[in-house]
Structure formats: C-alpha cells, structure tokens
Amino acid sequence: MDTKRLILFIAVSFGILFFWQKWMEKRYPQLSTPPAATASATAAAPAAAQPETGKLANGTRITVKTDLLTAEIDTNGADLRKVVLNKYGAVNDPAKPFVLLEDDGVHTYVAQTGLIGDGLPTHKSVFTAAQTSYALADGQDKVDVRLEAAGPDGVKVAKIYTFKRDSYLVGVTYELVNGGSKPLSAQAYYRLLRDGKAPEGTSTGMFGTHTFTGPAVYTDAGKFQKVDFAKLDKGEADYQKSAKDGWVAMVQHYFTSAWITSPKDQPSICAADTGCSYELKAVPGGLYSAGVVTALPQVAPGAKLDKTVELFVGPQETRVLDRVAPGFDLVKDYGIFTIFAKPLFWVLDQIHKVVGNWGWAIILLTILIKALFYPLAATSYRSMAKMRKLAPRLEQLKERHGDDKMKFQQAVMEMYKTEKVNPLGGCLPMLVQIPVFIALYWALIAAVELRQAPWALWIHDLSAKDPYFVLPILMAVTMFIQQQLSPPPPDPMQAKMMKIMPLVFSVFFLFFPAGLVLYYVVNNVLSIAQQWYITRKVENEEKVARNS
Known part of the structure; x- marks a missing residue:
C-alpha cells in the first residue's frame, strides 16, 4: 500500500541523513572548547614566530x-x-x-x-x-x-x-x-x-544538521x-x-x-x-x-x-x-547529494526570480517535481487501485488458509499473477524520489537565501522549524488521507500500526526546516489529488470494459 511505501521512503531518507551526519561528525568534529595548540605551530611570517595568545593587542x-x-x-x-x-x-x-x-x-x-x-x-x-x-x-x-x-x-x-x-x-x-x-x-x-x-545556531543531533x-x-x-x-x-x-x-x-x-x-x-x-x-x-x-x-x-x-x-x-x-x-x-x-541539490536550488532560484518569495517558489518547485514524476506516479497509483480492488479477495484467502502463511502467500501471488498486478509496482516512484527529497533537504539547509526568509502568515523563517507546528500537523493530516485512499493491509496488527504512522512521522518533522515540511505537505496534497484522479479513472475504465 502507499503508506508502506511512504514509510519505506521516509525511513530510508532518515537512515541516509542519520548515517551521513554520523560520518560528518567523525570526519569533521567541532570543538566546543578548543585545546591550546602546541608551541611548535609557527606562523608563516618571521614576526609571527613570536609568542601568540588568544587575546589580540x-x-x-x-x-x-x-x-x-x-x-x-x-x-x-x-x-x-x-x-x-x-x-x-x-x-x-x-x-x-x-x-x-x-x-x-x-x-x-x-x-x-x-x-x-x-x-x-x-x-x-x-x-x-x-x-x-x-x-x-x-x-x-x-x-x-x-x-x-x-x-x-x-x-x-x-x-x-x-x-x-x-x-x-x-x-x-x-x-x-x-x-x-x-x-x-x-x-x-x-x-x-x-x-x-x-557558530551560534549550529545544530547537531539526529534531527539537526552537522x-x-x-x-x-x-x-x-x-x-x-x-x-x-x-x-x-x-x-x-x-x-x-x-x-x-x-x-x-x-x-x-x-x-x-x-x-x-x-x-x-x-x-x-x-x-x-x-x-x-x-x-x-x-x-x-x-x-x-x-x-x-x-x-x-x-x-x-x-x-x-x-x-x-x-x-x-x-x-x-x-x-x-x-x-x-x-x-x-x-x-x-550541499553534502554528498550536490549533484542533485545544486541543480534543484538553481531551479528554485529561477522560480524565486519570478515570484519574489521563497515559500511560493518551494510550492511551485514541488508542483514541477510532481509533474516530472507523474508518469511513474500514474503507474504506481494504477497498481494501488487494482490492489485496493483485490482487498476483499485477500481477506477471503486469509480466512481460507488460516494460520498457514506459506499457502496464503502462494495463493496471494497466484492471484496477483492472474490479475496481472505487480505488488511492488508502486515502490519505484518512492525510491526515485528519495535522492530528490534528501537533495532538497540539503539545498534548503545550505541556502543562506532562505535564512530568516518569510513565506506567509506565521512562517517568518523558512530555514527554521515551524514555530507553531502547523505544517507538521497538516503533514500528518495529509498522510492520514493518503492512508485512507490506499489498500488496507490484511494483517490487523499492521493495520493498527499504519494508523499511528502519520502521527509518528509528523513528530519527526517537527524539527525540520519549515521550507522542507512545506514541500512535503504540498507534495502530499498533490499525491492525494493524483491518486484520487487515477483511481477514479481506473474504476471508470473497468466499468466501460464490463459494459462493452
């Protein structure tokens, strides 16, 4: 289902960010109280070979x-x-x-x-x-x-x-x-x-950036x-x-x-x-x-x-x-994703030249990215629409085979083969978007242009977290709506876990820059619209096929 892929997408993204930061902390450690350097370190000029202290004359x-x-x-x-x-x-x-x-x-x-x-x-x-x-x-x-x-x-x-x-x-x-x-x-x-x-304001930790x-x-x-x-x-x-x-x-x-x-x-x-x-x-x-x-x-x-x-x-x-x-x-x-982040910021900058506001530029960039990935998204949502249609049959197979998971899995795969449904068909769009997501993250982190740059209403700094957490809450709501549009998991325990995932991941995003959360909220809204449209289109196509 789409929520599973969304969780996979975010989990992999967080994993890459986390291990990248740990590597950076190991390679470029910051000194909160720098040790005194040894006297053997001398300056380039002969005059600088005289004793130096931290206090300048x-x-x-x-x-x-x-x-x-x-x-x-x-x-x-x-x-x-x-x-x-x-x-x-x-x-x-x-x-x-x-x-x-x-x-x-x-x-x-x-x-x-x-x-x-x-x-x-x-x-x-x-x-x-x-x-x-x-x-x-x-x-x-x-x-x-x-x-x-x-x-x-x-x-x-x-x-x-x-x-x-x-x-x-x-x-x-x-x-x-x-x-x-x-x-x-x-x-x-x-x-x-x-x-x-x-420098002041430098953040480290899982939700900060080194x-x-x-x-x-x-x-x-x-x-x-x-x-x-x-x-x-x-x-x-x-x-x-x-x-x-x-x-x-x-x-x-x-x-x-x-x-x-x-x-x-x-x-x-x-x-x-x-x-x-x-x-x-x-x-x-x-x-x-x-x-x-x-x-x-x-x-x-x-x-x-x-x-x-x-x-x-x-x-x-x-x-x-x-x-x-x-x-x-x-x-x-821009970190290790410079190859993606630099051109992304260039596009963002070109949009900003036209609209004059970085928040609206992020929204328009999100629309552009969604349009670019629309063919992949269409394939994914078509697969999900078919999976949703098969949900009742999955429940029947589960009741028929009881606790025999092997036979249940074999029956499910046979049904997918007969109906020509690829259960992994929706994963590719998420995997493709992972480098885009992380690259945009680093582009927004590195961009001094967004530092203390306002968007609208309560967002006065797109490089800082949302002060009232409105955007993370909206992200949770849009994730929940996406969940409702996706095929439900056959396992009751998994279904319960899926219901709390929007809340869990919105908590993660409480600490992210408002500009990045804005991107993801808009991305979710567009995904909901795309998924609803394609699902209705698939259903209409099936009705026409049955009536012909």
Whole structure:
C-alpha cells in the first residue's frame, strides 16, 4: 500500500541523513572548547614566530560603514577586527545585524596581513590613520581607508582598504615606496585567524544538521579541500600547499571569509615563478590560521609598488559566490547529494526570480517535481487501485488458509499473477524520489537565501522549524488521507500500526526546516489529488470494459 511505501521512503531518507551526519561528525568534529595548540605551530611570517595568545593587542579603532558592511580596523597591525553584515539578522535576534568577524565578543575571528622582510611591518606593527571614521556617501562607489607604518631605510609602507558599494569584496592594497638606495625584496602574507568554537545556531543531533566549520583551500590542481580543526591540532592536515592560483577561506554555516589569490576573470596575485604558499595550522591560544604567502615584485630605489588582494567577507549567496573566483561556490556545502541539490536550488532560484518569495517558489518547485514524476506516479497509483480492488479477495484467502502463511502467500501471488498486478509496482516512484527529497533537504539547509526568509502568515523563517507546528500537523493530516485512499493491509496488527504512522512521522518533522515540511505537505496534497484522479479513472475504465 502507499503508506508502506511512504514509510519505506521516509525511513530510508532518515537512515541516509542519520548515517551521513554520523560520518560528518567523525570526519569533521567541532570543538566546543578548543585545546591550546602546541608551541611548535609557527606562523608563516618571521614576526609571527613570536609568542601568540588568544587575546589580540588593541590600538585605535577605525570604523567604516557601507551599504552592506560595518567594519572596524585596528591600528595594531591594521587588522580587520570586526565585520557586521548589515542585511542579515543575528541568530537569536533578527532585528540586530549579524556579526561575522569579531575580537571582543563570543568569538575571536579576524583578518590579518603583514610583510616579510627586515624591518617591514607585520600584523603586530602599529599603523596610523588620518581619521577614525569613514562612510560610503551617497553617489560614491567606494571608500578608501589608508593606514601607514614606518619601514626600514627610507621605505614607506601603507595598507589601503577599499570598500565598494554593493560588494562583499574588500580590496587590501600594500603600497611600498622605496626611498632607500637598495632594491627592496619582500613577501606578503594574508591570513584568517579564528577560534574553533562552532557558530551560534549550529545544530547537531539526529534531527539537526552537522555543518562544517573550519578552513578550506581551493586550487586548480587540488580543487576544494576542507580541513577540520582536530586535524590541525594533530598536524595531520592534507591539502595543496603550493599553487599559482586559488583562495583560502574560513567556512561556516551560511557565511564565509576568504583571501582570493586568483579572482574571476583577473590575473592571479601569486608570483609567476614561486606561486603562492598556503598554510592551515593551529596557533597558540586555541586559535587556527588559514593563510597564504606570496613574493612581491622587487622594488627598485625610488620606485613604487602597489599590490592588491581581495578579501571576501559575506554570505554564501549563490549569485554572489559565482562572481568571486573559480570554485568559490563550493563553500556552499550541499553534502554528498550536490549533484542533485545544486541543480534543484538553481531551479528554485529561477522560480524565486519570478515570484519574489521563497515559500511560493518551494510550492511551485514541488508542483514541477510532481509533474516530472507523474508518469511513474500514474503507474504506481494504477497498481494501488487494482490492489485496493483485490482487498476483499485477500481477506477471503486469509480466512481460507488460516494460520498457514506459506499457502496464503502462494495463493496471494497466484492471484496477483492472474490479475496481472505487480505488488511492488508502486515502490519505484518512492525510491526515485528519495535522492530528490534528501537533495532538497540539503539545498534548503545550505541556502543562506532562505535564512530568516518569510513565506506567509506565521512562517517568518523558512530555514527554521515551524514555530507553531502547523505544517507538521497538516503533514500528518495529509498522510492520514493518503492512508485512507490506499489498500488496507490484511494483517490487523499492521493495520493498527499504519494508523499511528502519520502521527509518528509528523513528530519527526517537527524539527525540520519549515521550507522542507512545506514541500512535503504540498507534495502530499498533490499525491492525494493524483491518486484520487487515477483511481477514479481506473474504476471508470473497468466499468466501460464490463459494459462493452
């Protein structure tokens, strides 16, 4: 019967989700209290070999406000110490903006840069700035924040942050003016430094979802490589350490920061001969570093060099990620079902462009999927209609053979053969839909576009559970209706179990994202309509056949 297949479908789906999560927890364990890293972990730059602690030194703060970002730069190291995403709400209070980078709150998570060379400024040097507040004015496309530090032998060094309108990319430029009498050779390093604590709102457990938090590297040769914090503690990280392209990132659910060495449609900043060196490691103070080092062109006496690297600090919006760098869309983690989830989300996004609401887009996507699978569903429901017609004869066979299950099964199979009914004919549509169901689950979990996105009435966040559990209740009701339309099981005990299954599985769905439950409610309603229509059609065909 259809309910049996539905139970099989959901059970297999839950099983895949459960074992996938257990595998992810084993492979990418999250540290609630990160252990202190060993002193043997040293930074890429010589200056970083000095003792580090979890507490960063503070200087004067410089604030920058744009349409998308509110940032703070500290004159100590000219670090980017805080980034607030103005258009995204905080986890526990959507009225407040979401904080991605910070060094004075729950987390330590900052972007640092420095120069490698005798007397050149590092992320520990003190810089000066002309003012402490900058803002992107109306009509401006960008705002520059210039910080300066003293260099050796007449060398002048400036670090210039460029914040652009409608962009989560921040240009970080080193300006070197060689006022000395000797050629200047130097390297520049760029790193993201953060603790190993999971972000607020990260859920784990059977009904939650394990999402990766940690560093990642992408190169054309090595492709996308994630490394969990535990492997960095053990010194077991395996990734592409040298390349002439790519990017290095810190990834978490919905949001990412990354140093981009080869922006899309632009030349790589890596040195032509030596390339870039990537380094992921633990550093003292319970912190982790994801960085890249590149050699700068030699600066002749009296010459000037400008070198810009872009820093991405923002959401994992597909349309945004696609414009940043090759492979950058991979930070949006769809799990092992990427091959299904990515195109599903693309279709969902195209529908959203038309309707402008993610809830209605999910409903229309569900209708589209049901239409795609209609031929399979029609076969399934035709089989079920015939099975329902045979239900009285099944009862007769059971009474005739009593407790002799062997003879009962033989008689049932003979009846199916005579009536040309395949009892497994309805399973295929359910099995085909399992990857679609799980892929949509991961697409909705990974989509920052749905984070705090409202649908209608009481649903204000499609990525969170239904606050009043209305959708899970509706799902139970639709499952019960489907049960009534399906052939009843011959076994009384099985029949009783079938009656409570809608309640049991609706409890499971209490914890699922509202967007996913919405999909399943609409899917059930359409299935009911399809099943009723096809059943009536089969009955009418049989009446015509009898009367002809």
